[in-house]
Each structure stands twice: as structure tokens, then as C-alpha cells.
Amino acid sequence: MRQTGKLAAQTLVHLEDKLKIGMSTEEVNTIVHDFMIEHGAIPATLNYHGFPKSCCTSLNEVICHGIPSEKDVLKDGDILNVDVTTILNNYHGDTNKTFLIGNVAPEIVKLVEVTKQCLDEAINIVKPGARLGDIGAIIQEIAHGNGYSVVREYCGHGIGREFHEDPQVLHYGKKGTGVELKPGMTFTIEPMINMGHRHCELLDDDWTVVTRDGKPSAQFEHTILVTESGTEILTLP
Ligand code: MF3
């Protein structure tokens, strides 16, 4: 899990300085695909329940599961989430990040920063004895405190030999409720935070999830391990 997590994280680092205005999300997909293959990994999203590409690329009002395409070209002021999942030696590493493209409007930069803060503070409370509801509660508190909403239809998940395992890791909830965390558990936390309403809609391609109100949405994701003393982020480069 450490090895696959590290490789997933390195994939995003490798991509980061190649992103530029005018590039298509199809090119993003190629960079991600080639990097994983060169490092002995399989892109987990490719053919996953029929998903056609090696990463998800979610622009602006796309919440998650955007499909890379030659038609989607990065422009100044966009935010782009790239979600990558490696399979290395049969184990999965899953991470995503929202990148700023060129000059992004300050209120959208703030959305991205607060979303990162939601993930970081959720990770910080993970330790044996904490509960899944604590994770949801802190994310909800930070998002709502900034006037944003939390997407409810998609969630974090256990991860290991399978891409998506139990338990579901909700990004909203009540402190002190839900599954108790124990050393050795590996799961993702991946809050999707909307600038407007939380409601989403599925496009006709059956994958792309967008905000119903067309306002932007941001996301960050790490795969983490519960340790005896707290947590270890597995998707660090
Ligand atoms: N990587 C996503 C997650 O964080 C799942 C993408 S599944 C796909 O769980 F099929 F849309 F690629």
C-alpha cells in the first residue's frame, strides 16, 4: 500500500508542471497513463465498470468522474481536478488534487483552499478510537462555516486489493457515530465541496457528475492508513 500510494502521488507531481493553458484533458490522460505504465503500474480507472480512461479529469462545475477528452481544453482561470489510481503489485493507491490553471478568480481560489483544508483537518483527527462520523462532521463544519456545501452522493472508501472496499467514508455526519477506527485500516477521504448548492446531476455519458447550479466544485483525496498513534498518509510523493 505504501508503494502504490507513493506512485499515485508521484503521478500527480509528474503531471503538475506539465499542465498549461491550451492543453486538452486527453493529453493529461496520456501523461498519467504513460507514467503509470513506465513505473510498472496499471491505471485502475481504465475499463473500471466501463470507464474509458486512465484518470478522471473534472473541470470547474464537474464534481467528479469527468472523462478526459480532446474537446476539453484548459483555459485561463479554470480549476481542474485530476484523480489518479494506481494498481501496483495488486494494491490500489488513490489520490486527487484540484489544480489552478493560470489566473483563477480569488473566490474560486478560496473554494479550492478550503476544500484542501477540509481534507487536511479530517486526516488530522484520524487515530484509533476515532469514528468515521468524526471525519464527516469536521468536513461539514469547515465547508458550511465558509458558506459552501458538501456533496453527499459520492464518498471516500476502504481501499486495498480492491479499488472500492467497505466502509463508505461519508463527508458529512455526526461526531461520535459510525465505525470505530482501528490500526491497519486503509481508506480514502475525498471531500467534494461546492461553491453553491450540494445537488448534482449525471450527464448523458453516464459518468460526468456536475453541479446542478453550474457553480464550481473542488476536491482533494488521499489514501490513508490508521496507525497505532494516529495516521499515515500513503499518497505522498
Ligand atoms: N478515483 C475515484 C475515487 O476516488 C473513482 C473513479 S472511478 C472511475 O474513488 F471509474 F470513474 F474512474
Ligand code: CO
Ligand atoms: Co477514491
Ligand code: CO
Ligand atoms: Co480517486
